[in-house]
Amino acid sequence: MASAFLRLEGNTVRNRLWTFLILHSEFDYSMKDIAKFSDVSYTALKEIWKELIRRKIVVHTRNVGKARMYKLNRENPQVEKFIMYYWSVVDLEVDRQLSKKEKALLPTVNA
Numbered sequence: 001m002a003s004a005f006l007r008l009e010g011n012t013v014r015n016r017l018w019t020f021l022i023l024h025s026e027f028d029y030s031m032k033d034i035a036k037f038s039d040v041s042y043t044a045l046k047e048i049w050k051e052l053i054r055r056k057i058v059v060h061t062r063n064v065g066k067a068r069m070y071k072l073n074r075e076n077p078q079v080e081k082f083i084m085y086y087w088s089v090v091d092l093e094v095d096r097q098l099s100k101k102e103k104a105l106l107p108t109v110n111a
Helices: 004-009 015-022 031-037 042-054 077-105
Strands: 059-066 069-070
Touching: 004 015, 004 077, 015 031, 015 042, 015 069, 015 077, 031 042, 031 069, 042 059
Parallel strands: none
Antiparallel strands: 059 069
16 A cells, blocks of 8 residues: 555655655665665666765665665755655645545535
């Protein structure tokens, strides 16, 4: 099931990456795990990865064996603004869905 953000903004590779990185920003992951958990092919991730590094959207945190671990760079002001945007989209959709349910629960008045 796609998240509210993906339904509204499009179920693209970049949006799936953003969703995973934002929802799991407190931990670091290998590229292989990021691809797996965000439902993105490793090949597609590799195509985007250099740009994410160059723009400092993700940062290298440590090495675990041969794996390089990365996480979302919460110190990047652009990342923080995108996180705010992400949650505003989700909040609006939740409010819209709740409003729909509330209207459905209202009794109908027969005139």
